[in-house]
Every structure is written in structure tokens, then in C-alpha cells.
Amino acid sequence: MAKKLLGDAVKEERLRRNLSQNALAEMVHVSLRTISDIENYNGNPRFENLYLLASYLNLSIDAVFNGENEPMDSTMKQIIAELNQCSNETKRLALGTLRGLLSAVSQNQ
Template sequence: MVNKRLGDVVKQERLKLNLSQNALAEQAKVSLRTVSDIETYNGNPRLDTLYALANYLHISIDAVFSDKKSNMDSTMQIQ
């Protein structure tokens, strides 16, 4: 269930920024394979990878581990 939420949130935020998977991977300094695996619910990213993606996409890691939507207010986002 966490993998699905993670994949959905990452893809949704990536598309909002009009980024390809490759562009997101380059900008967040993670591999294309990692982004692809996460978005297809196959990934089990390391914490530093999750942090890099969440930080770049301005999403809360809490959103991945709870039923909260990714539309977090600024007080819940990673700074």
C-alpha cells in the first residue's frame, strides 16, 4: 500500500512540474530506474533517495506513509 501511494504521489507531482522521469531523476540526483520503479510500485527506495525525491518535488514524506493527500500546506513540506 505504501508503494502505491509513493508511486502515485511521485508521478502526480512530477507531471505537475511537466517533467519526464529522466528529468526528475537528473534533477533529484537519483537513477532513472529508481524513478521508474517507484512509479510502477516496484521500488523500495532507500531513505536518502526518498528524501531527495520528496525534497525536489516539495512533498511531505508523511503523505507517503499516511492517507493524507499530497496537497500539503507549507507547514508539512520538507524545507
């Protein structure tokens, strides 16, 4: 199942960017065979190759394995980076604040 989720996520993002398998392989500095194997659910990619691919395509491996193929945008990355530096208590406070803000925004629309 994990191979299918990964293969589908890589292929979908590659096609969204209008890249051939060969072009993606060249940009990420992996072999064409690596890209082909991942997209066809064959083999087990080396960690280094998986990391390079996920970084280049802006894919969250956690999201891929949970079936969420959408890449994270830069704003979400910034939010997560900020929250990762906070204590759990501060994270809970930030979540409550965010929920209140979103509720107020949706009521004003």
C-alpha cells in the same frame, strides 16, 4: 499500500510540474530506474533517494503515507516551523487563537 501511495504521489507531482521521469531523475541526482521503480510500485527506494525526491518535490512523507498528496506551501512550512519551537501549551493557545481568527474571518465574508 505504502508503495502505491508513494508512487502515485511522486508521479502526480512530476506530471504537475511537466517533468519527464528522466528530467526528474537528473534534477534529483538519482537514477531513472529509481524514479521508474517508485512510480511503478517496484523495489524499495533507499532512504537517501526517498529524502532527495521528497525534498525536491516538496512532498511530506507523512502526508503521502496518509493518502494526502498535496504539497505543503511555503506559508504552511513557516507556520509549522514556528509551532515546532513552541511548548505544547503554547501550541494549544495558538490553535485556539487560529480557530477564533478563522471563525471571525468567515463571518465577515
